[in-house]
Amino acid sequence: MVTEDSGNEIVVRLDGVRKEYGETTALAGVSLEIRAGEAVAVMGPSGCGKSTLLNMIAGLDRPTGGSVVVHGENVGECGEKRLALYRRHRIGMIFQFFNLIDDLSALDNVALAAQLTGTPARQARRRAVELLDELGVADRRNAYPAVLSGGERQRVAVARALMNRPALLLADEPTGALDSRAGEQVMDLLLDLNQIGQTLILVTHDARLARRCAGRLIELADGRVTGEQALEVSA
Amino acid sequence: MRAVWRAARAAVRRRRLQTLVIALVTLTSSAAMVVALGLLDAASAPFDKVFGAQRGPHVVAEFDPAKAGGERLARAARQPGVEAAGPFRQATVELSDRAMEFGLGAQITVVGRADPGGPVDRLDLWAGRWATRPGEVVLNRQSDWTPDDLGKRLPMRPGGPSLTVVGFAFDLSRTADAWVAPEQIGALRPAATQLLLRFPDASSESRLRAGLDTVTETLPAGSLTASRSYLSLKHQVSSSARAYTPYLMAFGILGVVVAVLIIVNVVSGAVISGFRQIGVLRALGYTPWQVVGVHLAWIAVPAVLGCALGTAAGNALARPFFRSVFMGPDAGVLHDSVSVSGRVNAVTLLGLPAVCLLAALVPTLRVHRMPAARAISAGSAPRAGRALRLQRRLAGSALPRPVSLGMGLPFARPGRSALTLAAVVLGVTTVTFATGLATTMDRFGGAGRDAYQVTVYASRFDDGREIEPRHPDRELHALLAGLPDATEVTARADVEVGLVGSAHPAILEGRRGDRLSLGDVLTAGRWMRGDHEIVAGSAFLRQNGVRVGDRITLEKGGQRRPMRVVGEVMQNNARVVLTGWPALAALAPDERPVAYHVRLREGADPAAYARAARAADTGVSPAPRGPDNLTRTIVGSATALTLMLALVSALGVFNTVVLNTRDRRRDLGTLKSMGMTPGQVTLMTVTSMAVLGVLGSLLGIPLGVAGYELVVPRMADAVDITLPAFMTDVWRAPALAALALAGVAIAVAGALVPARRAGRLTIAEVLRGE
Structure with missing residues (x-):
């Protein structure tokens, strides 16, 4: 587990980030830093801006004010194409509802991420099989999302997120749509990933998940950082 | 019902783009349908209306008076169910060149008739009065012409009787160019007797032929010299309208099918993407049929609006279009009575929205069958x-x-x-x-x-007065050929001649000069070479039952000349036959060219040539060829x-x-x-x-x-x-x-x-x- 004072390079720096949707303020000047190899959990009540914060870092949305710098790149100032390339090469996203493509098999869902970078189909599929194998769902590689269990779908989604070896793995309520057993398995998975050096930002309501996987907790309320604490990992 | 309408209005607002697509599609389709159906209707309806009002003859039959006298013909016509007018005596009269001023050809058919009414062929006497005494004549003229020739003398050839125009009547059936009192016709040397017949069954040529056979079966062989059915007249009058109808119908049908497909697609898409909305409506208490009603009402709004606008646009487009379609010597007789009929508008206004609603009903019925809970949950599970x-x-x-x-x-x-x-x-x-x-x-x-770029007409009108060329025919021909840029000159003369065996005269077009084909396209046979050869248009051959290789006999001024048809050209004027100058001169030795067609060298300016021709002879009127x-x-x-x-x-x-x-x-x-x-x-x-x-x-x-x-x-x-x-x-x-x-x-x-x-x-x- 890599902690704040580990001395690793800062990979994410948010400085006074604001986000407004019309009259509604989702983020009201958030500043924080995340170092390489850290596992950070962002927690807070519904509507506090957790997912918005994650979207800013992932380059899925642009801040209204302030700056989001990831690996030295100011994400808010990137054009659409540059942002797409940034997401493709640097970010791996895991969603609460998995967001797998229904018409593609588990294997092709995972391989798709590499194919978008121009990797030939055969090579992409080979790596996808390896990842699915590592995540314990290789035997389900030819199944389609509709016939997979929730846990299996999320494992496939994690494999897809890892396909391009991203610098940052962002997970938005990764266990929110899973039963407790499947949730446990996903937690273990994320923990394992962080332990091998994967930087992880986790948005969750689940304090147990945060304690289990993250080394640092950032608390958000009304679009502001209201607290920050180092966590003991409960392996 | 109010609830359905409220939800439908909300759907129109929510799906503005799709509503606009449906409105545009129905607008286009209905406009095309109105023009197509209107033309289809106009191709027969106005003729039928005018023909019915005049009780036009189904068959105009001409007889040789030497073989069958008037009494005998009248007896023969008394058949069960057959109505007849006549027998009327009929003469062919030659007029002077000034006949053109009356809108008449050089040779006209005159019939001796006591009155314009009767059971068959009731003429529309729209100006003046009927000819009741010798020396009076009534001309067949459409009512949109001016009657300013009333009281004038008909320009007869020297030696002909004096005839004063006392009235104008319109006869759609063209049984005569002019009518005189029965007492006058004898002086015009009638060579035929005309019988106008209406039959109970006039649905086809074969029925008409059978009816005519019944009338003529008691008459001596060869007494029937010519006959013409109203079906060929109708065919002739509506031919240009029928030329446009097939392709407009094709576009109209394609438009309706596309409209149906797009409506089904739009409604299916709306139903599938609106499952949740549908579920909510059902949960709020809408019955399945009310939900179906919401979708149908939503479709009805743009469909009815599109159809209404499309029908209006179709009517607006049809007016100038019909005017251009119903022009010329045949179709022109009906141009006043042609418009988009009420039934065409009604069919489009009611039919197309009905088709749209039917198209919408099919996918909407899925809503009717779907349980509310399933509709609400649709989309939340992976499919x-x-x-x-x-x-x-x-x-x-x-x-x-x-x-x-x-x-x-x-x-x-x-x-x-x-x-x-x-x-x-x-x-x-x-x-x-x-x-x-x-x-x-x-x-x-x-x-x-490319056959010619300028037509030089061999006369000019100045203040209604005809001015003739200063140069004689051959000199003028040479003069035009010698002008700068001219490469070929072909002279053309038209003369009306009788076609032996037919009630209708033909127009013999004689050509002389560099290019006898004059831009006509030969579709069979060859061009004329000898003095007894003609080339005829497809329409002439079809309507007279003649084929390439057959012989026909032309008649002019009592002189007959047998001619062989050696070729067929693409020509829709059913009266024109083409020949070389010697054949024309043999029938009409005094005939002069009416026009000279001039081909210019490539790149030459037709307008400049026209100016040069006018300067060379002030009695000609040159006209560059139009589009x-x-x-x-x-x-x-x-x-x-x-x-x-x-x-x-x-x-x-x-x-x-x-x-x-x-x-x-x-x-x-x-x-x-x-x-x-x-x-x-x-x-x-x-x-x-x-x-x-x-x-x-x-x-x-x-x-x-x-x-x-x-x-x-x-x-x-x-x-x-x-x-x-x-x-x-x-x-x-x-x-x-x-x-x-x-x-x-x-x-x-x-x-x-x-x-x-x-x-x-x-x-x-x-x-x-x-």
Whole structure:
């Protein structure tokens, strides 16, 4: 587990980030830093801006004010194409509802991420099989999302997120749509990933998940950082 | 009911784009239908109306008075169910050149008749009075002419009786050019007797022939010298309208089918993407039928509005269009009574919305059968993928992934893709059909146009007074040939001659000079060489039952001349036959050319030549050749209708992409979150429709060719012409290759805007919505 004072390079720096949707303020000047190899959990009540914060870092949305710098790149100032390339090469996203493509098999869902970078189909599929194998769902590689269990779908989604070896793995309520057993398995998975050096930002309501996987907790309320604490990992 | 209407109004507001698409589609289709059905109706209805009001004769029969006298003819006509007028004595009268001032030819048919009424052929005496005494004549003239010739003397040839015009009557059946009192006809040396007959069954030529046989069976053989049925007259009058009808009907039908397909697609899409909304309505207490009613009411609003506007636009377009269609010596007799009839408007206004509602009912019935809970929960669970084997093969292909993903998309929603494909197919069918039609019409209009560029008429009118050329015929011919830029000069004279065995005179056109073909297109046989040879138009041959190789006898001034038909030309004037100058001179030795057709060297200015000709002889009126209006009208209207229907097809694609994008918002957001660029999203979406475009071309081109083969020969038949092979041989490889792009062009044009919008979707918004 890599902690704040580990001395690793800062990979994410948010400085006074604001986000407004019309009259509604989702983020009201958030500043924080995340170092390489850290596992950070962002927690807070519904509507506090957790997912918005994650979207800013992932380059899925642009801040209204302030700056989001990831690996030295100011994400808010990137054009659409540059942002797409940034997401493709640097970010791996895991969603609460998995967001797998229904018409593609588990294997092709995972391989798709590499194919978008121009990797030939055969090579992409080979790596996808390896990842699915590592995540314990290789035997389900030819199944389609509709016939997979929730846990299996999320494992496939994690494999897809890892396909391009991203610098940052962002997970938005990764266990929110899973039963407790499947949730446990996903937690273990994320923990394992962080332990091998994967930087992880986790948005969750689940304090147990945060304690289990993250080394640092950032608390958000009304679009502001209201607290920050180092966590003991409960392996 | 109020609840249904309120929900329908909300649907119109919520689905503004789709509502607009339906309104545009129905507007285009109804406008095309009004013009097509209006023309179809006008091709027969006005004739039937005027003919019925005049109780026109089904058969005009001419008899040899030497073989069958008046009494005998009257007895023969007294058959059960047969109504007759006559017998009237009939003479052919030669007029002087000034007859043109009365709108008459040099030779007219005059009938001795006591009054304009009777059981058959009731004439419309619209000016003056009937001829009741010797020395009086009534002329057959349409009522839109001026009656300012009343009281004038008819310009007879020297030695002819003096006849004063006392009235004008209009006879649609053209039984005579003029009528005199029975006491006068004897002085005009009548050579035939006319019997006008109406039969109880006049539905076909064979029935009419059978009826005529009944009348003539007691008469001596050979007493019937000529006969003409009203069906050939009707055919002649409505031929130009019938030329336009097949292709307009084709466009109208294509428009309605496209409208139905797009409405089914729009409503199906609305039903599928609106499941949750439908579930909410049901949960609020709407009955299944009320929910169906909401969808039908939503469709009815743009459909009725589009039809109303389309019908109004169709009527507005039809007015100038009909005016140009109903022109000329035949169709012109009806141009006053031609308009879009009320029943055509009623059929369009009621029929098309009914078709639209029926099209909407089919997908809407799914709503009726669906339980509310299922409707509400639709979309929240992952759906089973479709065409999975194909998706897997595409995923493993070497194609760029956005392209392979796009190629698989149409198969994920096969029903919607099939409807979109059908719209594209019809779009390509229309483009193919119209391209073939326009090519043929272009060749038709361009055929022989290089034969001459200027026509120099051998007279000029100044203040209503005719001025003759200062130079005699041959000198004028040489003068025109010697003017700068002239390369060929061909003189032409027209003379009215009798056609032995026919009630109608023919116009013998004699030609002299460099190019006897004068731009006419030979479709069979050869051009005339000898003094006893003629070439006739297809219409003349068909209407007189004559074939190339047959002999006919022409008559002028009591002199008969047998002629052999040696060729057929593409000509829809059923009265004209062509010959060389010696043959014309043999029948009419004093005849002078009416015009000289001048071919100029390439690049010469026809207007400059016309000025030079006028300066060389002040008695001529040169006219540079004008554009071909028939070709322009057909090509122009076909192009406009094609663009409209291609646009409508593209709107169908547009609608599908909008629906697909809405259905796949989550997938698009996911793909973008994985790093798919906006350009790749656009490429994927456009590819998905380009696949349908390629398939549309493969299916649409054969259908368009079939439509062409069905419609174009009918158009030619309608005007009694035979199109030569070079005009109909339009399907060459380069043209087909270009047409193959039509489907892709329609698909890409329809997909591009919503595809770019899909590329610009904000991922966070899309995924938050989930």
